[in-house]
Amino acid sequence: MRSPIVAGNWKMHGTRAENARLIEELLSRYPDQSAAECLVCPPFVYLQEVGRLLRDTPIGLGAQDVCAEAQGAFTGEVSAAMLKDVGCEHVIVGHSERRWVYHESDQLVARKFAAAQAKSLAPILCVGEQLSDREAGRTEEVVARQLDAVLSLCGVGALESGVIAYEPVWAIGTGHSATAEQAQQVHAFIRERIAARDAKIARAARILYGGSVKAGNAAELFAQPDVDGGLIGGASLKAEEFLAILAAAGTR
Numbered sequence: 001m002r003s004p005i006v007a008g009n010w011k012m013h014g015t016r017a018e019n020a021r022l023i024e025e026l027l028s029r030y031p032d033q034s035a036a037e038c039l040v041c042p043p044f045v046y047l048q049e050v051g052r053l054l055r056d057t058p059i060g061l062g063a064q065d066v067c068a069e070a071q072g073a074f075t076g077e078v079s080a081a082m083l084k085d086v087g088c089e090h091v092i093v094g095h096s097e098r099r100w101v102y103h104e105s106d107q108l109v110a111r112k113f114a115a116a117q118a119k120s121l122a123p124i125l126c127v128g129e130q131l132s133d134r135e136a137g138r139t140e141e142v143v144a145r146q147l148d149a150v151l152s153l154c155g156v157g158a159l160e161s162g163v164i165a166y167e168p169v170w171a172i173g174t175g176h177s178a179t180a181e182q183a184q185q186v187h188a189f190i191r192e193r194i195a196a197r198d199a200k201i202a203r204a205a206r207i208l209y210g211g212s213v214k215a216g217n218a219a220e221l222f223a224q225p226d227v228d229g230g231l232i233g234g235a236s237l238k239a240e241e242f243l244a245i246l247a248a249a250g251t252r
């Protein structure tokens with residue numbers, strides 16, 4: 001059985017004071033036992049401090065992006081080794097805001113995935129179609145292309161420690177989540193595509209759903225057989241909401 005993950009993507013939000021308050025609220029109401037793994041991904045500048053607040057707690061630490069290069073003259077970039085050094089265990093790669101706002105290619109995302117794994121950081125690979133792709137019936141084609149870039153560069157074995165997040169771009173931050181059926185359909189497609197290379201890895205791979213997940217729709221989404229938790233944006237900034245989503249994943 002795959003253990004679910006609920007990851008909070010804070011995006012470019014928070015201050016030191018707000019972060020401390022959020023972590024305090026999360027920890028004070030954190031369940032004694034959670035069947036789901038939980039982690040938060042603060043902005044780079046807050047990683048170390050949030051990591052300190054989370055030390056010896058059940059909540060893990062992840063980053064929102066990583067440089068594809070190991071080190072050197074790459075002004076403004078942050079390497080996988082640096083993330084590891086400040087206590088990260090996970091890193092998001094290929095978030096749609098990186099792909100579409102900052103024009104990251106499938107190949108660059110694949111290289112970031114490889115760079116993270118080279119330093120034993122578990123990448124969370126985001127894939128997902130834009131509304132125009134879905135309307136044109138190209139959802140599977142787009143998701144396959146994004147996934148294949150990683151499979152070609154890193155091999156299917158890379159998914160043993162990696163996580164995938166299906167995030168339809170039209171559902172992110174819009175308040176309009178994919179329906180549970182829409183999510184399940186694409187998750188099953190992703191799993192089948194991995195299974196074509198390695199059935200065992202496909203069965204074990206955790207595929208999260210992201211895009212307007214809230215306390216109110218989490219249980220239905222997570223009840224789908226191929227949905228193994230969620231990548232949560234807006235709702236991860238509210239402790240009560242995030243913990244309710246975590247509880248929904250734990251009872252799956």
Ligand code: PGA
Pocket residue numbers: 009167171172173174175210211212213231232233234235
């Ligand atoms: P959202 O964002 O939950 O605010 O829609 C999800 C994400 O971008 O990871």
